Amino acid sequence: MMNETRSDGKDGQIRALVVGDDLVIRRGLVSLLDTDNRTLAVREALGRSQALELAQAWVPDVVILNLGVPRQEGMHTLAELSQLYKVLVLAAKDVAFDVDHALRVGATGYLVHRQFSASEFIAAVVATAQGRAHLSPGAVIALAEKLKAVRPLRAAAPGGNRVDGLSRRELEVMEYISRGQSNPDIAKALFLSEKTVKNHVNRIYAKLQVRSRAAAVALWLGAPVDLD
Template identity: 65%
Template sequence: MIDETNTNEAGAQAVRVLVVEDDLVIRKGLISLLLDDGRTLVVGEAQNWRHAAAMAQLRSPDVVLFNLGVPLLEGLQALAELSQLCRVLVLGADGTAFDVDQVLQVGATGYLVHRQFSAVELVTAVVATAQGQPHLSPGAIVALAQRIRSAHTTRSELPRSARMGRLSRRELEVMDHIARGRSNPDIAQALFLSEKTVKNHVNRIYAKLQVHSRAAAVSLWLGAAVDPV
């Protein structure tokens, strides 16, 4: 059931969300996850992007949770229109470099890859989107980094991609926070880990990327031509 009130149980302003997803089972699942968390309020749902803009104008959401779908070009056009009305968090089946690059260019605030987020991470991403903070799944970040590297990489730099591919999913999450300038204590709090565990992850990241500093890791993560040490 879709709620129309604006506050959660604690009396705080809830983030108003419109869910746009063509698969009924997935759409209802997303709505259920959002309704289970007091920080978000589902104010509408749409089966496809063709109805999304009209629904957004009718319901005035803070965030549209938007399945890009296919055909991609038409989906991007709908996304560009929606981004003029409110902030948009895109859901993608795969974190392909083309998709991530394009959706950010036409106005999306964030990009989540299916099966790469938990219920808590979904709501966290929606809340961050409402605040204008970019939120990308680890797979989307890697895809975007690959897109950047593809524009600047020479054959001699190809081993960088191989090094990045060595990172585990948890290490990708830690690397995401490092690239955002967060300290080990901040990362520990965000990922519900001990600082010692985070430090161990960071050391393994350095070893796998063959770097010796945060600056070098971030430089490699973003596809810089030279690794600072």
């Protein structure tokens, strides 16, 4: 069978493969995707072997992997899938080790159950299909805490020379990002519009030469970790 061509979500229509051993969660995610007009097609797989077989034949734009129990098996599945496909991980916990491990293994995004709405889930799926990292606030905070423990913040300039190029306002926004705050949260805290905050975030990414919140936080904390 010939592989189909990926759309990568650029035309607003994506193919999503939902993988997980929990039938209730899997079907719930499929239902959410089926009701959104940005999703061209959705398929589901029970576990590793079925996921790999279906992914190879169907070539999804994004794989949504629900990390179940045992988690080590889920990490093995993630490692194999992420070599060829963009993977959005869904997990029950925002433990720093789990978040860091998943990102290092190859996850593009990491969502924590009960930390996202239906619309936020769809946004994360679309972002992942387009190659943009998307993490739940708890995951960002957990990652930041882990990086702080490994390498404390420098008193002068976190993130090195690239951070020196940020404006005062961008430094303020970056501080909120490092705490796991979303754009709406930052907008409220700084009395700005969400559009203005988004513009600041985009400029921060450009100056720091990163493509994701996780990578920006890692650089901000001075960690030698490439997460974008």
